[in-house]
Amino acid sequence: MEMIKLESVEKDYGNKKIMVRALKEINVNIPQGDFAVFAGPSGSGKTTLLNIVGAMDNVTSGKVFVAGKDITNLSIKEASNFRRDKIGFIFQSYNLIPVLTAYENVEFSLDLLGKFSKSEKKDKIEKILEEVGIQELRNRRPNEMSGGQQQRVAIARALVKKPMLILADEPTANLDSVTGEKILELMKKLNEEEKVTFLFSSHDQLIIDYAKRILWLRDGKIRKEEIK
Numbered sequence: 001m002e003m004i005k006l007e008s009v010e011k012d013y014g015n016k017k018i019m020v021r022a023l024k025e026i027n028v029n030i031p032q033g034d035f036a037v038f039a040g041p042s043g044s045g046k047t048t049l050l051n052i053v054g055a056m057d058n059v060t061s062g063k064v065f066v067a068g069k070d071i072t073n074l075s076i077k078e079a080s081n082f083r084r085d086k087i088g089f090i091f092q093s094y095n096l097i098p099v100l101t102a103y104e105n106v107e108f109s110l111d112l113l114g115k116f117s118k119s120e121k122k123d124k125i126e127k128i129l130e131e132v133g134i135q136e137l138r139n140r141r142p143n144e145m146s147g148g149q150q151q152r153v154a155i156a157r158a159l160v161k162k163p164m165l166i167l168a169d170e171p172t173a174n175l176d177s178v179t180g181e182k183i184l185e186l187m188k189k190l191n192e193e194e195k196v197t198f199l200f201s202s203h204d205q206l207i208i209d210y211a212k213r214i215l216w217l218r219d220g221k222i223r224k225e226e227i228k
């Protein structure tokens with residue numbers, strides 16, 4: 001099954017006077033279970049594409065399908081439900097809630113779904129904290145953890161609801177290369193064992209090395225698709 005399908009996607013920012021065409025005639029097919037990256041220089045359109053796939057931004061023209069659903073013209077409410085139910089997000093700046101502990105940050109993601117009891121949540125959270133290797137840090141707040149540890153919490157938060165798709169925007173940008181590699185190994189394991197589809201945006205060579213599919217962007221166009 002296709003997890004992501006983009007058909008003739010174009011994206012303009014601005015108005016008639018000052019217009020930036022951020023994406024031009026983008027056609028993409030990413031199958032379920034893939035480990036794919038949008039790669040390319042700064043300003044080439046990577047983040048814009050990731051935001052479109054995550055229903056955080058609308059296209060100017062073209063069609064967007066994710067997990068078999070047409071998400072091209074969702075209302076604000078539909079888009080937010082779609083993100084909550086189908087997608088896990090990981091950001092370069094982690095975006096954890098500072099007043100909550102690691103455990104509570106992960107719990108918050110399940111609370112949004114509103115369908116699990118306290119003990120169901122506990123089982124899921126403990127399992128995922130162990131899987132990402134931070135069980136002993138469960139009571140720490142973000143400012144009491146290293147960058148790599150915070151990124152593990154962010155991964156646990158994205159994964160705990162078992163999303164079909166994880167979107168990760170430059171997830172290794174703030175990590176040293178050893179920590180970045182550990183995080184990527186973890187993501188690869190989750191991709192292989194849990195069959196979660198990963199889509200990255202990055203110019204980090206490490207992510208490009210790990211990716212199974214590389215979509216090379218330049219000036220808002222896909223210049224080359226590389227499959228390993």
Ligand SMILES: Nc1ncnc2c1ncn2[C@@H]1O[C@H](COP(=O)(O)OP(=O)(O)OP(=O)(O)O)[C@@H](O)[C@H]1O
Pocket residue numbers: 013014020021022040041042043044045046047048049201
């Ligand atoms: N909100 C916005 N308003 C106007 N132009 C924008 C906006 N967001 C992005 N752009 C423009 O769209 C183009 C693509 O930007 P985008 O952020 O998607 O690139 P990127 O490849 O993710 O870059 P980086 O690696 O620097 O994050 C750039 O020319 C950028 O200046």
